[in-house]
Amino acid sequence: MLILILYFFIFIVVLQLFYYLIVFGKFAFAKAQKITPKKLPISVIVCAKNEEENVKKFIPLLAAQDYPDFEIILIDDASSDNTLEVFEEFEKMYPNITLVKVQNNEAFWGNKKYALTLGIKTAKKEYLLFTDADCYPTSKDWIATMSSQFTMQKTIVLGYGGYEKIAKSFLNKLIRFETVLTATQYFSWTKLGRPYMGVGRNMAYKKEEFFNVNGYINHIQVRTGDDDLFINEAATSKNTTVIYAPESFTYSKPKTTYKEWKNQKRRHLSTVTHYKKRDKFKMSLFFISQLLFFVVPGILLAYEFQWIIVLAIIFVRYAVVWTVVGCAAGKLKEKDLKFLFPIIEIVFIYFQINTFIANLISKPAHWK
Structure with a gap:
């Protein structure tokens, strides 16, 4: 069972690398x-x-x-x-x-x-x-x-x-x-x-x-x-x-x-549900892969299953993502963000989940 979870984790990371290197790299590494x-x-x-x-x-x-x-x-x-x-x-x-x-x-x-x-x-x-x-x-x-x-x-x-x-x-x-x-x-x-x-x-x-x-x-x-x-x-x-x-x-x-920003994000998230199906799919797949990246390796590390391989995969993923995000942030004159990237990413994912749940419970307020 654990070996299947490991393979699943590898698949998640490959998917993440596809998004960051192949897709987001198109902008992050673009010339001026x-x-x-x-x-x-x-x-x-x-x-x-x-x-x-x-x-x-x-x-x-x-x-x-x-x-x-x-x-x-x-x-x-x-x-x-x-x-x-x-x-x-x-x-x-x-x-x-x-x-x-x-x-x-x-x-x-x-x-x-x-x-x-x-x-x-x-x-x-x-x-x-x-x-x-x-x-x-x-x-x-x-x-x-x-x-x-x-x-x-x-x-x-x-x-x-x-x-x-x-x-x-x-x-x-x-x-x-x-x-x-x-x-x-x-x-x-x-x-x-x-x-x-x-x-x-x-x-x-x-x-x-x-x-x-x-x-x-x-x-x-x-x-x-x-x-x-x-x-x-x-x-x-x-x-x-x-x-x-x-x-x-x-x-x-x-x-x-945080309350004001959450209300703003709730409005934006409610709009996404009206996107074309293919666009909702590619955005959802990216978010799910981000979320699973933080959940799945926790199971493997809890059982100390192939922990060296798991940590190596985590390191590679962070090295790639940090590089891509850093290049993109530099182009947009937001270089200071890359230094807190690992922490910000975790908090941001939690905030997205919280916002999604809030929208399931009630509708957000709109244009003033």
Whole structure:
């Protein structure tokens, strides 16, 4: 019986190495990208609900972008604070800002996808660039760098939306580790010709892609997923690419309590259930292999069965994974995470299980 468990453990590790070396290595070991600026017409779209303080700080950074042809579409999704008033002031200050005022209605009450649809239809430019109201670009070349990857064939561009660093905060490292791992996955699968998601904090696509799939209509009843569910439906090997040059990054403030982050992750996890079957399978298989890697060898070591071989396999797995994660984190300017990787990985897996169970018990809260 123990020998079968050993073989099963070897299979799990081989599966893990496949994911990290063959799949995630596609991004982790990729060369730096060549950036050739273009002068495509860009509409930057920002949807906000009760984000008064954030938009005061971040909209001027968008308006200050060094790009020849862009507009900013500001969408106020029926805010109850002073977000609308702030947006109205910005509309007066900047000639390239257009304000979209959304009123709640019975059919789409509190649905961000409805608000975004109104903004997209208002946009006058051919290419759309999305970020969230609590996000800001790392440089004045954000629009130029994101739009540089558009070609005649590549009409969807997936970027990286990171989180600010908070010194001496393990939660912050955990949040940033999850963000790096997620980005590594969707960048890698896209480079392999199997795009399945993107993040609304930083992504772009040609307007025609939105109308090709009738916007959000096929998942309008799902309160989340204006970013990943749209990409899951619209993205293909032919029309989607990635950008990971540092000038293309956006950042936002991370959650500061475990409860807040857990609620955020519960919303994201509930969206995954609506992915295509093949995408749910490849993500589930990866997570299960991670979980079993920590469970199965414990049985073998408890019985001291072939313990030298078991420890050697564990060492090889960690050496490979640590290298891949370290290279990916370096590309995304998150090098500090690799030093705590073994600990963060274990805590993160526990957190994923806890979040999954919580979603089975009750439904998560959604868009403000």
